[in-house]
Amino acid sequence: MTNDAFGACPTPLGRYDRIVLGHGSGGTLSAALVKEIFLAAFDDPTLAALEDQATLAPPPAGHRLAVTTDAFVVSPAEFPGGDIGVLAVAGTVNDLVVGGARPRYLTASFILEEGTPIDLVRRITASMASTSRHAGVAVVAGDTKVVERGKGDGIFVSTTGVGFVPPGRDLSASRARPGDRVLVSGTLGDHGIAIMCAREGLELETTLQSDVAPLGSLVEAMLEASPNIRCMRDPTRGGLASALTEIAEASRVGAKLDEAPIPLKREVRAACEVLGLDPLYVACEGRLVAIVPPEDADATLRAMRAHELGRDAAIVGTIVDTHAGRVSMRAAVGGERFVMRLSGEQLPRIC
């Protein structure tokens, strides 16, 4: 796009401090938004060519393609430890890396509500750009739509990630086997509780930050320590309980958790008590659960703890050949109970 498109005014976006319907028109205002915010932040030559599609290098020989997509509607859009932009990039990257893929490309589409401050769009785009660079992915395609006031809520982001899976990697939720150990990479529920506190104006002793982070380098370190890891999941919506139930269902095995070693921040434990929440269901956005053959569990744990994103990693359970498709937990105070899948809604719009 040449500057001619904008006539004499050097920054046509500068005349607006809030999103108007014209920013989604496909005309001059759309072009200004794209150029002054998105192209400037993402700084990618493929994106800047503004073709209808990004044409990209294919995977190296022997690699498979991995694709994942997510919509993000978190409220509030900015929260302690992150914003919807970091969340979109990290969430999408993490869905790739837990499958053993190396993330390469990202697409982003925005649904903006009329009246949304342009500075908010700018800050969130900057977060996406820096998180993408940190995670080693290029934002190669995008789209923006604007809806009337009251037909959206500020900013929604949908991201799709494309990654390449190196030969020999075969991680799948269907590969858990009795005897395997269940590892988590850090404290549970920080993201969900940080959002709840921000939303409800709840004050904790300290400011709890979301754990949101892209986990590619942690996963690579884990796979180097133990190429036989059966599968990984990031326990987002629905928390550890849902992630583990999905694995138990897909592998037709049971999972037994031990409550005592499950890492929990003191503030999260306290907030869960006040709010009547079970931390097993609260979302993380920078943690993973891994199912690891018993002989590899210690090496994997050491590799996790040596990485800054896995310092609080712990072995929290075992895969068993009883109660297929279900998760049980031995309480710290004794006794065992089934951990049911979340049935209704616990924390709306947590991601």
Add this chain to the structure above:
Amino acid sequence: MTNDAFGACPTPLGRYDRIVLGHGSGGTLSAALVKEIFLAAFDDPTLAALEDQATLAPPPAGHRLAVTTDAFVVSPAEFPGGDIGVLAVAGTVNDLVVGGARPRYLTASFILEEGTPIDLVRRITASMASTSRHAGVAVVAGDTKVVERGKGDGIFVSTTGVGFVPPGRDLSASRARPGDRVLVSGTLGDHGIAIMCAREGLELETTLQSDVAPLGSLVEAMLEASPNIRCMRDPTRGGLASALTEIAEASRVGAKLDEAPIPLKREVRAACEVLGLDPLYVACEGRLVAIVPPEDADATLRAMRAHELGRDAAIVGTIVDTHAGRVSMRAAVGGERFVMRLSGEQLPRIC
């Protein structure tokens, strides 16, 4: 996912006729929505595996990767000739095929408003599934979020398309050269006017249908007739005027349109007069504009007219070495004017 997850009730979704927040929770209700609607309609083994990412065959040797993304917020979600589901698939497929890519995979993420009828979600998903099958793409990954009543508007869909570009194809908006001819594949503005009429309750003499359609087979026929086509675009938001301006800017050339041969339905012409719209700016969703070397123009036109999606194709202009980055039009009644890029918003939420 096994049936155990749903206990005794055979269709947990059956207890609901409208979307509730729990359908976006990541728990039992989410699983029911995914299984009973999305997996049933899209019927893809990769999607049905419910991993966090789809692992897929890479492009054949020598092919490049093509990726595109779009958010769809069209209102109303169902309109004469299509719905937001057809639109999402066709729009995304078309962004791939105009670059010469063969579409292969699609991802879909949904943002649903609490209270949206589940039957609407079901109909739209069925449309997406049948349009995908028709276009030869597999829906391999998806996501669903639910927002509170008044924070969305029924159903928003974001789709990302992944395609493979065969060796030797090099279509780009920067390749237009003076002397090239400008071809359109059919009547302009049918989609935009069909939406406007549906929205405003405007009655035309006949029921105008949206032109929405995936254009892969038309593009393959055109490239077979003329492998030297410089570039193609689908004139969606902003219409032919914006698509051609983007090409003129990217190629640093001018474009001269002739008004007389531009194909327009009588109803579209009439509605544009009543509504004060210029058909050059009205969106199509099943048309393309192609820039073709002069010696290939007739063969390309014949190939287009022989295809059911190109029956009304016409040569409507020429690329020139004057007024770089701009489009002019010679009116049917004589005289020439510049066709400016759309500046504000003409038809909000047309796609």
